[in-house]
Amino acid sequence: MITVSALTRQYGKRLAVDDMTFDVAGGRVTGFVGPNGAGKSTTMRMMVGLTRPDSGEVRYHGVDYSDLKWPARTVGCVLDARMHPGRTALNHLRATAAISRVPAGRAEQVLAEVGLETAADQRAGKFSLGMRQRLALAAALLGDPQILLLDEPSNGLDPDGIHWLRGHLSDFAARGGTVFVSSHLISELSMFAQDLVVIGVDGCSPRTRSRRSPDAMTSP
Numbered sequence: 001m002i003t004v005s006a007l008t009r010q011y012g013k014r015l016a017v018d019d020m021t022f023d024v025a026g027g028r029v030t031g032f033v034g035p036n037g038a039g040k041s042t043t044m045r046m047m048v049g050l051t052r053p054d055s056g057e058v059r060y061h062g063v064d065y066s067d068l069k070w071p072a073r074t075v076g077c078v079l080d081a082r083m084h085p086g087r088t089a090l091n092h093l094r095a096t097a098a099i100s101r102v103p104a105g106r107a108e109q110v111l112a113e114v115g116l117e118t119a120a121d122q123r124a125g126k127f128s129l130g131m132r133q134r135l136a137l138a139a140a141l142l143g144d145p146q147i148l149l150l151d152e153p154s155n156g157l158d159p160d161g162i163h164w165l166r167g168h169l170s171d172f173a174a175r176g177g178t179v180f181v182s183s184h185l186i187s188e189l190s191m192f193a194q195d196l197v198v199i200g201v202d203g204c205s206p207r208t209r210s211r212r213s214p215d216a217m218t219s220p
């Protein structure tokens with residue numbers, strides 16, 4: 001369970017995230033939907049300590065992210081698909097594994113898990129956006145986390161890739177994992193998310209709500 005309480009972040013005069021409160025249940029896929037500029041990325045970055053909130057807090061089973069014993073092994077993130085262009089896919093994962101203190105052997109496993117084993121020795125700089133998204137997901141899976149936070153992970157994926165991603169995330173949740181995945185398209189999330197957090201253009205909490213059934217979803 002992730003609890004987001006009264007998160008607020010301002011950039012200059014722009015209130016990017018205003019008093020955002022919601023929770024994310026374990027063992028389910030929760031979609032995070034809102035239009036461009038609504039504050040989804042800023043919220044997700046604050047959830048893993050990459051952007052400092054002006055106020056508010058995020059707790060994972062009651063524990064602050066900065067106090068988690070193994071943050072990278074607890075929470076796997078795809079917050080952007082940038083990576084060192086000169087590194088091969090396998091070397092990128094090995095380097096990430098080393099930083100996260102994960103056994104290097106996991107690199108091959110997660111590469112196969114995302115269907116990139118035949119591209120192991122190709123440089124990431126030559127990858128399509130869809131392949132980079134798969135590689136970013138592989139990096140997020142390295143630490144065998146219980147929680148996945150994914151910001152627009154289907155960007156650049158073709159229809160087969162999107163179908164594969166939905167299945168992969170649903171399986172992850174069915175095995176007890178927690179998935180929090182953003183999109184600006186409610187139609188995309190409604191295909192597989194069980195819960196939904198909807199935010200408006202000003203990223204404010206009063207328009208944030210959870211739905212417990214895809215059948216009940218409507219456009220924000």
Ligand SMILES: Nc1ncnc2c1ncn2[C@@H]1O[C@H](COP(=O)(O)OP(=O)(O)OP(=O)(O)O)[C@@H](O)[C@H]1O
Nearest residue numbers: 011014016034035036037038039040041042043184
């Ligand atoms: N580093 C930053 N500096 C200044 N303003 C920022 C910064 N990051 C985000 N913003 C602003 O905060 C607001 C929310 O941006 P954010 O990227 O969180 O929205 P989003 O919902 O993820 O949008 P998108 O769907 O387009 O990715 C926007 O107005 C954006 O311009």
